[in-house]
Amino acid sequence: MSGHDSKYFSTTKKGEIPELKEELNSQYKDKRKDAVKKVIAAMTVGKDVSSLFTDVVNCMQTENLELKKLVYLYLINYAKSQPDLAILAVNTFVKDSQDPNPLIRALAVRTMGCIRVDKITEYLCDPLQRCLKDDDPYVRKTAAICVAKLYDINAELVEDRGFLEALKDLISDNNPMVVANAVAALSEIQESGNRSIFELTSNTLTKLLTALNECTEWGQVFILDSLSKYKAADPREAENIVERVTPRLQHANCAVVLSAVKMILQQMELITSTDVVRNLCKKMAPPLVTLLSAEPEIQYVALRNINLIVQKRPTILAHEIKVFFCKYNDPIYVKMEKLEIMIKLASDRNVDQVLLEFKEYATEVDVDFVRKAVRAIGRCAIKLERAAERCISVLLELIKIKVNYVVQEAIIVIKDIFRRYPNTYESIIATLCESLDTLDEPEAKASMIWIIGEYAERIDNADELLESFLETFPEEPAQVQLQLLTATVKLFLKKPTEGPQQMIQVVLNNATVETDNPDLRDRAYIYWRLLSTDPEAAKDVVLAEKPVISDDSNQLEPSLLDELLANIATLSSVYHKPPEAFITRVKTTQRTEEDEYPDGGETAYSESPSQGADSGTSPPTASSGQHSARQTVAVPGAAAAPAPVPDLLDLMGDGNNALVSVDQPTTPSGPPLPIVLAASAGQGLQISAQLVRRDGQIYYSMFLENNSAIALDGFMIQFNKNTFGLAAGGPLTVPQLQPGASANTLLPMVTFQNIAPGPPNTLLQVAVKNNQQPVWYFSDKISLAVFLSEDGKMERSTFLETWKSLPDSNEVLKDFPGIVINSIEATLDTLAASNMFFIAKRKNANQDVLYLSAKLPRGIPLLIELTAVVGVPGLKCALKTPSPEMAPLFFESLENLLKS
Amino acid sequence: MPVSASAIYFLNLRGDVLINRLYRDDVGGNMVDAFRTHIMQTKELGTCPVRQIGGCSFFYMRVSSNANVACAFKFVVEAVHLFKSYFGGSFDEDAIRNNFVLIYELLDEIMDFGYPQNLSPEILKLYITQEGVRSPFSSKPSDKPVPNATLQVTGAVGWRREGLVYKKNEVFLDIVESVNLLMSSKGSVLRCDVTGKVLMKCFLSGMPDLKLGLNDKIGLEKESQIKSRPMKSGKTIELDDVTFHQCVNLTRFNSEKTVSFVPPDGEFELMKYRITEGVNLPFRVLPTIKELGRTRMEVNVKVKSVFGAKMFALGVVIKIPVPKQTAKTSFQVTSGKAKYNPAIDCLVWKIRKFPGQTEPTLSAEVELISTMTEKKSWNRPPIQMEFQVPMFTASGLRVRFLKVWEKSGYNTVEWVRYITKAGSYEIRC
Known part of the structure; x- marks a missing residue:
């Protein structure tokens, strides 16, 4: 079956809005319905049809469910822009919430919750109270979610009207779906408020575990997610919980499986019996593997989570490494994650197979993937001592293919292998030197130079090799310069002959007088002084034995790992960052502040007597x-x-x-x-x-x-x-x-x-x-703004000079789509009040470009360029400063300043 | 942890918004633009599916707060499935435009405040219909079983409605297996597994209880334990992992190892399983590819069918990769047809009907344009193969019984089919 709604998108050119208005007020039902559809279509493509508000709302009183839903949809979209008119709809809502048809009752409550207008919210309370106790589970489950919606708009109201208690009662509801939604709502309220509203007791636990067996797959996810926060009292209880949850691993819905895994991992912490733990590990492996046959996006999520699980409990998937072998057609993001897990699972037992795979990947087309594969070989070598030799031989084979980026990557990892196993594999240096002239990436160059310096005494022509690099010393990136400096010093200490002596003169000269990089200069001076005062001491320092490295890249800290494991299946586990790191709370706190004011006022002159009494007795808000x-x-x-x-x-x-x-x-x-x-x-x-x-x-x-x-x-x-x-x-x-x-x-x-x-x-x-x-x-x-000092004003010429002298890498850009500049003068005054000083202004087409300066303590200048069109939302800011790491903080305070 | 999503957007490939539904007002419209510029306009289509832009995370579906990613993705997958079932299989820009009213209705129903509610097409079709005009309480309350729709949505058996009647009670079982293989050029198996699905089509009256028996090892052992009689000899197989449709009673499966369920009406996927041990590969491929100098290649591929001589495979396609700079090809095949397809840089060899225990060969000569720029050696992608083998299961799985129990005690007819398909069947060369 297929609809023909697309005709509503095409409209006649002239006077669209008046025409719609006329149709909306038509006496024929069908015509009205078509008109509403046209309005919704216009809304969908982004036209502003808010001027038809009254006319659309008039169509609300209808027997036709489809029409009703469309009008409701319109209301959700435009009620916020027309709060005064929205009140017109309230009566119908309240009436609908008592309709004999449960679908309509639920629809009314659901829609009212979506309209974030205070006046509507107030009227919502009574219908919501009724619906929470409705006979029909469908209405109850909708009402449960509605409480969470209301809490988001006005938390106090929810608490005052006792909705939280009603919600808690719903946990004992006989309908599993109502239970699930109540749990979802409570968890959300718990999350947004700071205090504990929803405490899991062993009693609720039992109820929820029972509901788990009967509710829909999504409901199971809500319940499992909230249960994963439960702390079992003792190992016995933990085992019991796990036993009830384990069957969920067989569910076809990947979200249910991951949430079940999360829950089991949490409880496993408490279980002491090694047998039980081993058994559980065995049970968890197959479902995790099965996730890899789902859609690539789901695979990606699963792999990111498996990465965490493997770090905590490597035994779970120790025997399953084969399933992580990349398929030729896997999307690149899946391949990258699989590679990471393969490295984690590599062991003496399977390393041969793994190396063969890595070698295969290293000949594929995608450059990033190839590089990662080469790096993976190196990491295996560092991780598994017994396999190091085999890894090296694979790397040498790859170098022989002479693909430029493979060679460079291989050299970088070989340097690490040399660090890990000193004085073991120098025999391959000759092969490495063959590809010396193909190196053009800083990291590869630096690695090669390090190798030459470290083994200068065994490379006959070490001085020639280094000399070839020295010619371009001033142009090299800092990383390479530093290595060249150190390598030359090492060479000189090992072979104090005439050639190296001349070289060291050149290098030290280059690295002290001719450079403006403080790191390089400092290091050069230290070497210089060491060499000139006591060459023996220099030897002790420069040629000292280095600590052995180990492969800890991509390992997470245990405390972070535990936190992430508690968040399996969520964004946090995909980003591998704790939730605080990427959730911007700023937005919500500001909103509550804004909201609280009108609310506070609202309660103060509220007509409802019960509310007045409540606000009188409640503690100061x-x-x-x-x-x-x-x-x-x-x-x-x-x-x-x-x-x-x-x-x-x-x-x-x-x-x-x-x-x-x-x-x-x-x-x-x-x-x-x-x-x-x-x-x-x-x-x-x-x-x-x-x-x-x-x-x-x-x-x-x-x-x-x-x-x-x-x-x-x-x-x-x-x-x-x-x-x-x-x-x-x-x-x-x-x-x-x-x-x-x-x-x-x-x-x-x-x-x-x-x-x-x-x-x-x-x-x-x-x-x-x-x-x-x-x-x-x-x-x-x-707020960075408090640090901007009063003496931050710069001369025009100084500003220009400073701007030019800073490299482009020190420039940070940011867009503020939400900020409107209504008056340049007012903005400049605002900024000047926070010690950001105006320097110059120019016009670029219709845009105004402003230049300002400011100064942080310790004399760090901030050069600011603002671009905006007066009266149009959207502000571009470019910041140039010697310490670009301050940029995010600066942008944040700039945004706060200009938003108000 | 709120799992909730903030909004759903339907975009076309250019990034225009077709339909959107905001469930929470914490994302602004400018987020779509950010999405368009950051993701759709970057040419790399393979970028990571989870991205964070300006405080808002996109799963190609957007959320804020620490949302449950797995749930969100699964929701998107299921939602697409649902829409397809509503629109008869196609889900594209036109379908969305043509049914925007219906989509709005569905979006309203399947998710509330960012929480997925019920995505089972069977149930939703009960009360959200194409015509939509049937407000159940308006005029004729008796003509449709809608009044108890709400009970069904929330009920324990949310996937089946009551009061179904069929004249002829039939059940169709399809065992569909896809074989995934990765073989090295030397013929050693690098990875090999079978993912199977049991698809079911039910036309049964009332509320039947079904019980399915397979020849899997654990199930059989458990059964013989319960009945305390020795296991019958015969081939048994070991399932690595099984996942079930939500109708299957997982608790009972866990304790008794039996698959018992009340099926939804019509077609659905009852279970999925995975097997890695003892896989019968239907085909062996023996390639020899020689690069003769810079401009010529010789390709010889022998494909051997190792299933029973009475069976045959259908739609066999073998894709043999050749370098990009291929200029001319010539073939000799003992069966089927072959041609060079420059769009995918492959020699495509098709054999419509492929009997068991035979081994056709292809030998080809490929001439290459010599290029100066092509420094990199050809990276030899794997040979890929597609096929279907009816009445064959790579895992050896067989249905032993399917019991139907309903209180009216009617007789049912059961039909079982087996088919094995190629999943990613790759041979490195």
Whole structure:
């Protein structure tokens, strides 16, 4: 069967919207229905048909289910842009939610949940309450998901109306699909809220395990995923759980299988009996292998997960290496993953077979794959001592094919093999030297030079070989230069004759006077000094024995591995990164902030009496906390008066506080301080805080509120190591806080005290303690904007010079599709307030290009180029700086500045 | 861990949005553009299927938060399957345009707030129909069994509706095996496995309970244990792994090793299995390819059928790769037809009917254009083979019995067919 809906996509040219309007108001049912279809078609291709809102909604009251669904679809799309009109639909929704037909009841609740308009949300509560207790399981299962939707829009409302309890009741529902959806909804709520709402007890566990046998495949996935968080009390219980879950491994749905594997792996941690563990490992192997006969995308997901499983429990697939052999037609991403797993599974027993395969792959066409295959041979050699010789002979055979990139890759891995097994395989050096002149990649060149230097005494013409590289010394990449330097020194120490002596002069000269690479220069000077003062010491240093390497590439840290294993089948296990690393929480927190305001207002003047009462008795909410923050800021003297230690810094802090409150409405980035420690998490102590910059000094602006029943005093603060080495510049001066009292403080900060290693990030971990409560830990985000110093303005000429002097690799680009520049002046003012200084402007067609400069501590300049069309969304930013690793942080703060 | 997806987009190959359905409002429309520029416009079609762009991850289906990837992919696969079943087999741009109303309806039903709900075509067809006009409560509540549709969607036997009646109760069983082989040029088997499917077509009345018996080792052992009588002699085979359709009672399979189930109506895939030990390869291929100098090649391929002489294979195609710069070819074949196909750089040898225990040969001479640029030696892709052998199973699997039990006690007719196909049957040369 096939429909003929495509005709709705073609429309007459003139006056489309009025024409549709007319048809929508037609007295004939069929015509109305066709018109709605046309509207939906127009919506589908992206035309704006929101102006027809009233007319479409008028068609809502219909017996026709298909038409109804289309109107609902329209509502979901446009209700947000027409919130006032959306209210027109409410009546029909409420009526539909009491329709005798369960399909319509469910449809109404489902659609209402999808409309994210506050007014609708309020009306949703009553129908939802009814539907959660509906006789029909289909309606109940829809309502269960709807609670999660509502929680996403307005969490407080869900808690106030007791929907969470209703949801928990659904776990004991007699219909498995309702149970599954309730579990899905609860898990989601659990995930988004910080506190534990959905605790797994052994009682719920039993219920869920029973439901598992009966519900749909998708439901099984929801249940298994949530159960994998359950911590069994003892090995006995773990074994029982595993026994109930094992049959799922036979399911045809790959998601069920992977979730079951996840669950079993989690419980296996607890099982002590080696027999049981061995048995389980045996049972898990075949299903995992079967996943490899699914679609390539699923194979890819399975392989990424198997990669993790193999690292944790290599025995599971130890005998199955053959299934990971690449097929000729496998997509490249599958091949790459298979290769990785083959290396992990290679052992003395199967290495011959594996090597044959690798050799075969090394002659294929895809360059990346070939390179990886060659590298794989090298990694096998390093991993398996007994196979090293065979690996080397395979590599030599490959070198003889004389395919350029194979040779280069082979040389890189042979260098590693030499490091691993020193003084064993030098006999092959002659063969390597034959392909010397074909090397053109830095890494291969550097590796070859290292080999020559390391074995200079056994290569007769080592000096000639090195000399051939020296001619081009200044043009070589830094990696090669460094190796050349070291190799020449080694050569000189091993053969202190005239030739090497001249060479070393040339090299040292090149590497000190003529270079501007500090690494190279430093190393050259050290060698120079060593050689000129004590050649023997130089020998001890340069020719010292090197520690043996092992193959740990692509191995994950055990703690990370455990975390990833707990996330099997999810994105995190595919990226091999913990969830925090790629989920941007920024977006959600901002949204909740935006949402909370209107909500707070909503509850305040809500007409529903029950709600009014609720908000009166409920503990102070986030938004009310922020309101009071503003009030107290206005009278800083009162809060500071009883300060026990009158401290100069504190007085300064208070003085500045007054300024803050005045500034707040005008500074674009000055929303009330974000809450970093919620009252619910801090036993009643609520802390809001943010880093701010005032008069060239960085402060940690804090607002503490005591909602507990006891007075709190003796506050102290400490900061964990962070990228910028931020630390407290003085003690935290907070007076004793009586119950219900609050206090402001500005804590001066110092930088570069305790710098965290690793790439820059914005994490700031803070610990606050007082005499009454345990230590509270929370984390905050560092905004790069506070580090931009007041003296960041650059002269035009300096700007141009600096821009040119930096290589292109130091330029980082980013698009901000969501940002609109409405006025250049206003934008420049905003930026100037954060110490980003305007330098020049030019027009490029209709685009405006702005140049700005800023300066980070330690004199790191930031050169900024902004490109945008006034009034049109989309801003391009190019950043050039000597430390491009700061770019992500910069972009983040730029976005925050310009978004508001 | 939320498994949920944010939205589903249907795009055509140019990246235009045909239909979309947003389940959550955490992705913006600009994500599609990002997708288009980052993935569709990169020429490498083989790029990784899971990508993260600007805080949003795409499985060629987009989600945010740490979603369950396996679930999402499986959902996409199943959804395509569902749409195909609705549109009669084709699922392309035209089909989407022609049925957009229906697709919207289905999307609404199969996923809610990013959670997959029910994708069984059998059930969905009950209440989402092409005509759509049948609102069950509007006029004639008696003409359709729709009222209990909701019960079925959520019920324990979600895949079968009640009250089916057939005049003639029939069951068709198809055992379809595909042989995957990777053989080295010297004739040693590098990897070899059989993936089999048991496809079933049921036309049975009522709510029947079915029980399937195969000649697999574990099942037979268990059976003889229960009945405490010695195992009958005969060939048994060992299944490496089995996966079942959701209708099969997994718990009972685990404890009693019997496959018992209430089947869905019509056609479905009952089980899949995999075998690696004791595979009977239907064909052996013995290639000799000699490169004579830079411009000539000699290709000799002998294919030997090793199944029973009374059986025969159908649609045998052997693809023998030759270098890109092939200029001229000449053949001699003892059976079938051969020609050079430059589009895939292969000599394609087709034999329509291939009896057992025979060994036809192909010998060809290939002339090459000598090129100066071609420095790299030819990398010799493997020979690939396609075939179908009816009434043959590479694994040796046989159906021993299929019991149908229904409370009305009708008689059923059972039909069983076997067929073996080539999966990826590759011989390196």
